[in-house]
Amino acid sequence: MDALIQLDGVRKEFEVRRRAGLLRRERRTVRAVDGLSFEVARGEMVGYIGPNGAGKSTTIKMLTGILVPSGGRLSVAGVDPSRERTRLARRIGVVFGQRTTLWWDLPLRDSYELVRRIYRIARDRYTANLEACVELLDLAELLDVPVRQLSLGQRMRADIAAALLHDPEVLYLDEPTIGLDVVSKAKVREFLRQVNTERATTVLLTTHDLTDIEQLCRRVMVIDHGRLVYDGGLDGLHAVGESERTLVVDFERELPPVNIDGARAVRTEGPRQWLAFPAAASAAPLVAELAARYPLVDLSIREPAIEDVIARMYGGRDEASRLPG
Amino acid sequence: MADAGRLAGFERRGRTAVAIDGLRAYLLIAGMWIRSTMVYRTSFVLMAVGNFAMTALDFAAVAIIFGHTRVLGGFTLTETAFLYGSSGVALGLADLVVGNLDQLGRRVRDGTMDTLLVRPVPVYAQATADRFALRRLGRLTQAAVVLGWSMTRIDVAWTAVDVLLVPVMLVSGAAIFAAVYTIGAAFQFWANDAAEVQNSFTYGGNALTQYPPTVFAKDLVRGATFVVPLAFVNWMPALHILGRGNPLRLPGWVDFCSPLVALATCALAGFAWRTGLRSYRSTGS
Numbered sequence: 179m180d181a182l183i184q185l186d187g188v189r190k191e192f193e194v195r196r197r198a199g200l201l202r203r204e205r206r207t208v209r210a211v212d213g214l215s216f217e218v219a220r221g222e223m224v225g226y227i228g229p230n231g232a233g234k235s236t237t238i239k240m241l242t243g244i245l246v247p248s249g250g251r252l253s254v255a256g257v258d259p260s261r262e263r264t265r266l267a268r269r270i271g272v273v274f275g276q277r278t279t280l281w282w283d284l285p286l287r288d289s290y291e292l293v294r295r296i297y298r299i300a301r302d303r304y305t306a307n308l309e310a311c312v313e314l315l316d317l318a319e320l321l322d323v324p325v326r327q328l329s330l331g332q333r334m335r336a337d338i339a340a341a342l343l344h345d346p347e348v349l350y351l352d353e354p355t356i357g358l359d360v361v362s363k364a365k366v367r368e369f370l371r372q373v374n375t376e377r378a379t380t381v382l383l384t385t386h387d388l389t390d391i392e393q394l395c396r397r398v399m400v401i402d403h404g405r406l407v408y409d410g411g412l413d414g415l416h417a418v419g420e421s422e423r424t425l426v427v428d429f430e431r432e433l434p435p436v437n438i439d440g441a442r443a444v445r446t447e448g449p450r451q452w453l454a455f456p457a458a459a460s461a462a463p464l465v466a467e468l469a470a471r472y473p474l475v476d477l478s479i480r481e482p483a484i485e486d487v488i489a490r491m492y493g494g495r496d497e498a499s500r501l502p503g
Numbered sequence: 504m505a506d507a508g509r510l511a512g513f514e515r516r517g518r519t520a521v522a523i524d525g526l527r528a529y530l531l532i533a534g535m536w537i538r539s540t541m542v543y544r545t546s547f548v549l550m551a552v553g554n555f556a557m558t559a560l561d562f563a564a565v566a567i568i569f570g571h572t573r574v575l576g577g578f579t580l581t582e583t584a585f586l587y588g589s590s591g592v593a594l595g596l597a598d599l600v601v602g603n604l605d606q607l608g609r610r611v612r613d614g615t616m617d618t619l620l621v622r623p624v625p626v627y628a629q630a631t632a633d634r635f636a637l638r639r640l641g642r643l644t645q646a647a648v649v650l651g652w653s654m655t656r657i658d659v660a661w662t663a664v665d666v667l668l669v670p671v672m673l674v675s676g677a678a679i680f681a682a683v684y685t686i687g688a689a690f691q692f693w694a695n696d697a698a699e700v701q702n703s704f705t706y707g708g709n710a711l712t713q714y715p716p717t718v719f720a721k722d723l724v725r726g727a728t729f730v731v732p733l734a735f736v737n738w739m740p741a742l743h744i745l746g747r748g749n750p751l752r753l754p755g756w757v758d759f760c761s762p763l764v765a766l767a768t769c770a771l772a773g774f775a776w777r778t779g780l781r782s783y784r785s786t787g788s
Contacts, residue, residue: 192786244620246784260784267623279618283634284539295531296624 182348182380183218183241188250190236190404210236212404213250220347221378223370225391227488228401234384237401238350241382242272255347268297271341271379275353278337280325286336287321290343297344304343311339314369331362338366342373349373351383355390367393388488400491407491416457420490421482425453425461430473438467449475457482521625528624532632540637547638554641562587562649565713576717582745583715584653589669589737590712591646593676594705599639601631601681604688605702611692616783627776630688657745665744668759675761676736680705682765682772683731689772689779708733716742716750724750735764 190211211233218224228234239245241254243263252259257266272279280289294304312318315335320328328336334354341349351370355363371394373379385391391398391412398415400408408418425441428450435443436451441464445452455464461479468474540547565587569580578586607630610616619629659665683704708731716724716738724734742749743758 239617242621244617244784246781263620264623264625267621270621272621274614274617277613277615277618279621281535281633284535288535288539292531292535296528296622 180220181217182220182222182255183216183382184251184253185217185237186215186251188214188237188240188252189248190233190240190245191248209404211240211247214401214404214406215250216399216406216409218380218382220380221374222397223374223381223395224383225395225398226382226384226401227386227388227391227398232401233404234401235352236404238272238352238382238384242270242350243267268344269347271344271346271349273334273337273341273349273351273354275334275351275356278325278333280333280337280340282326283324285322285324286317286328289325289336290321290340293340293343299344303345307343307345308339311342314372315339316365331358334358334362334366335369338369342379345377346379348380348382351381351385353385354383355385355387363387363389370394400488402491416482416487418491421457421487422454423457423461423482424480425455425464425468426478426480427451427453427468427472427474428476430475433472436468436472438464438471440464525625525628529628529632532629533635536632536635537637550638551641551644554638555645556641558591558642558645562645576715577747578715578717581653581656581658583713584649585657585745586715586737586741587713588646588648588650588653589672589676589741590709592643592650592673593736594680594709595639595643595646596673596677597680597684597705599636599643600677601684602639603631603634603636604684606630606633607688608691611783620784626780627685659744659746668740668744672737672740672761675740675765678765679732679736679761679768680708682768683708683733685772686775689775692779692783704731704733708736712736712738732764732768735761 188211189209192208192210194206194208210231214233214237226234226237236245240247240252241259243259243261243266246260254266255269257269259266280286281292284292290308293299294301299307312321315338317332317335317339320332320336325333325336338351338354354370355366358366367390370381370383374381374394381394383390383395396411398408398410398412399406400415408415424444427436430449432449433451435446436453437443438453440459441453441455443451444454453464455461465477468477562584565583566580568575569583573579575583607616610619610630619626622629654669687702687704711719712733716734739749739758740761743755749755749757
């Protein structure tokens with residue numbers, strides 16, 4: 179496996195000063211990232227999720243070289259980000275969902291032209307990349323509009339294009355779909371999927387919208403309290419989170435809550451009942467037994483919402499020792 | 504030893520390469536802003552004229568003082584105009600080139616500082632060139648007009664040294680003001696409202712050095728000489744050109760020290776900037 183991103187025991191501590199009384203100030207060291215180790219292979223698309231203040235943004239900032247780690251080893255494309263920040267900058271693309279990297283008052287076209295010259299992108303590569311982005315992200319009509327006049331969805335698309343003009347090997351996306359409407363979200367996701375499959379760009383994506391992960395990433399990493407609490411496929415996440423699937427059953431008539439092995443009735447509404455069973459178990463024997471014992475009209479299975487799974491994983495964490503971001 | 508020497512040489516070349524890269528980025532970004540300003544040419548002309556008129560009123564105030572008295576602290580109107588113009592040109596140049604550094608506190612607060620750190624060019628070049636405002640030429644032009652006018656009127660037997668001293672004075676003065684801007688900006692990495700403190704040194708320093716040093720209390724002049732080296736912006740070299748004695752009775756060679764003082768303040772500014780940026784990158788706030 180050709181690891182493009184490597185972290186080995188990476189730590190980041192902040193000193194937080196707090197007022198304690200009139201003149202006294204308390205100093206406290208907060209560990210935003212605490213012994214983080216993982217690898218991302220070239221061409222992978224990885225979802226990086228966790229609650230607010232878990233250390234997601236801090237990780238991204240260390241991977242881009244903005245923040246200097248307090249300890250541990252970190253390498254991106256063979257480069258130590260904090261030591262060779264400007265050299266690395268040519269090889270990575272960054273999209274901050276909350277703020278633009280474009281020049282606020284310049285028309286989009288001028289912003290891109292400035293990006294071309296700052297990154298010293300060859301003219302033919304630039305033209306090809308820009309044309310592809312303009313077409314796939316629907317930017318043609320926005321090129322002469324100053325960035326400040328773009329809507330959030332338009333600006334996000336414009337920002338993603340800007341981050342890809344110099345053919346980066348890695349693309350970091352920090353909340354790329356935050357605040358977007360359904361259509362814009364779909365457009366952004368479709369584009370990211372293409373970038374990842376066609377250009378083999380490695381993508382690391384933080385998000386609060388778990389649909390992003392479900393639709394884009396085969397691998398997901400969950401961070402909490404600055405530590406990796408899960409790293410693997412989406413399916414595995416269900417097992418770890420001890421999640422349950424739900425069987426929704428319509429009977430011919432109203433019945434008392436059914437009593438059946440391997441499932442429990444969680445809700446009853448007229449002739450309809452909701453039966454929960456472990457996500458890892460098969461539904462077939464359950465359905466067979468139900469059909470044998472009760473007059474069935476219809477049934478369907480609901481997959482567990484990944485939100486619930488994650489919420490269960492975060493259960494029991496204390497809110498007090500949080501850092502923003 | 505040879506290794507150390509080669510390493511030092513590499514380090515120097517590295518610095519030069521970074522400086523050239525930074526300058527190139529500065530020109531690119533500033534150029535883009537000038538082009539975008541020129542799209543609204545009328546608006547630009549009005550702004551520049553307004554800027555010129557505002558600062559012109561400022562000099563009118565000086566002229567009014569001389570309507571009531573022929574000399575101020577032993578200096579005539581034209582001599583005062585020479586001080587006013589030289590200080591104004593120095594500040595105008597610094598303001599034009601690095602004046603946008605006062606936006607740094609905002610960048611740190613709203614997090615857009617991070618976007619400068621992910622681009623492959625020096626942060627200082629980006630922070631200074633961002634929103635490059637050509638209208639600031641208005642202030643510079645006004646000061647240059649006053650300076651030019653005063654130089655044709657002052658009673659000076661121009662020697663070659665005097666003539667050479669004028670551009671040296673202006674460039675050194677601009678460098679000193681730019682260094683003060685930069686040090687002020689570096690403090691904004693820690694304290695967000697440091698911009699106001701820095702303004703009191705740049706704009707306040709300009710107001711100070713516009714007038715002859717003899718009208719101020721001696722302690723203030725001492726402070727401006729030794730603590731914040733504003734006196735070297737124009738007082739020291741200008742007093743030499745005007746053939747006046749040094750207000751602090753310092754030896755004559757001090758009059759020529761402006762370039763050295765400028766170099767020293769710029770070195771200090773570079774240190775402050777790097778320290779500030781390093782602190783930002785270790786705390787992220």
